[in-house]
Amino acid sequence: MASCGSQDEQDRLLSKLPYADGAAFNSRFWEHEAECLPDTRVDLLEHINSWSKDPRGSCIFWLNGIAGTGKSTIARTVARTWSNQKRLGASFFFSKGRGDLGHAGKLFTSFAAQLATTLPALKPYLYETMKAIPDIFQRGLCDQWKYLILQPLSNLKVSSQQQVFVLVIDALDECEGDDDIKLILRLLAEAKKEAQLRVFVTSRPETPIRFGFHRITQEAHQDFVLHNISPPVIQHDISIFLHHELEIIQRENQFPEGWPGEGTIKLLSERAQGLFIYAATACRFIRDPSWNPVESLSLILQDAYVGQSSTQELDEIYTRILTHSIILRDRRNKEQLYIEFRLIVGSIVILPDYLSSTILARLLELPVETIKVRLRCLHSVLDVPDSDQSPIRLLHPSFRDFLQDQQRCLERQFWIDENHTHGHLFMNCIKVMSKHLKRDMCKLRLPGAFTSKVKHDVLGNSLPLEVQYACQYWVHHVLRSNVKLSDNGEVHTFLRNHFLYWVEALSLIGKMSDCVLIVKSLEEKLTVSRISVSF
16 A cells, blocks of 8 residues: 555645534434333344355345334334444434434435444555545545445455445435435445445335345345334334333323333234334323323224225324314414424424524524424424424434325324425525625635634624525426526526525525525526526
8 A cells, every 4th residue: 555644644634624514423313212121122133243244145235114113213223233333334313304314415425424433444454545535525426436435345254354234225215316216226236246245235225226226246245124123023022112112101100001002002002003102202292391291192092094005003193283282272263273284394304404482483584482392292292302403303213204294194284385485595595695695704805714714603603504595405396396497587686686595695604505406407407498597
């Protein structure tokens, strides 16, 4: 190997690897997410562990299942196990609505950054790659996989003996871009060239992912369909989960020992129909301090309509929670409550990055108290922190699916019209940017000044977080709305008056590398609309 610089030089260069915050299974983002309880998923976990150690096995293990079957919980569990065994190479947990975790842009660079930590011997090879290819971060996924992952691992294999280690990718279906998903799977199949590398992937059986696997050789991957596990086995595991959660509620409320009884737990486990998310949502609703646990349990146990849909019981519990928490809580103006629900919760479920109640209020032009009041009783479906500055998050993507599907969300007033909501957010982004963007917002004066010299408080005052969000995502909302683009329309007027200020703002917040892609995607939309816009 050529001279590869001192340890300090390597660390300095490797620190520039673009990293998606929250990518790893043990990051702060996932700290309160559950792992498999003892005596649950026993056979499946053993099956996965055996695959990871088999030198002649397929390079990819695809764990697939419908929403709510516990895929991410299993992924966290096996990632923790492999990490404790020093066999986890890296992990990336996709999550729509959490910034960089919602797309593939930083997948392989995040892998490389984690591999440099888990395999320190890899650092010199990554250092040489980054020195030889300075623009590797701007290159496509193919080059990043080849030069940041496969090639360094191949060099390492020549110089030392390494045990089999695993890359974990959770919720691949949450990755934006069907073409990116198919490309990722094709690239991952190349891991078969590395006898010491395995890839564990979880996802729903969405069409792009199924097609992606069909295009690679059968020998390269092993599939396991989670929702095809024997119903008695699943019901047993769900029953253990319910016993665990309800025992906590019993102790917290000093209910009689054994509450709520084996019969009730058996009924709840049957209602779950194999969906762990049903059991988890039910327990969160029962535990919600806004309500009497006994009354909440009684509400859940009311006779439900029995249909053919695999999500019927889950849809039923979501509908009951929303009705009980929003309408029955406040009967004064039902129509206004529905409007505010669709605006506030509708925005939360489609945002490409989660926002705090303070920032969301500014973006939606609503009092922050209105946001807090409307979300106060939705803790069983949303993660609503006590702090106004912490982001509000979905507890499970199945809630988003339910609200956006007219066939599932039968209470029409709760249904979220995705196109309409994106259009509303786009218009508000334009208002926010038009109000704040101007020349030399941070008083740098000199055109060649380094943005790194801008103090954090100055940036925050000149570009509040709602403005930063609008600058990054207004085009995202345009592309997903029914907004008609026309000469002298909102987009044309904004670009004509604020284009350079917008670019300057992206540079100030460290998103200049995204600018080209944003403009390109907007250009494609304009081309489809047959509109010629000059900036």
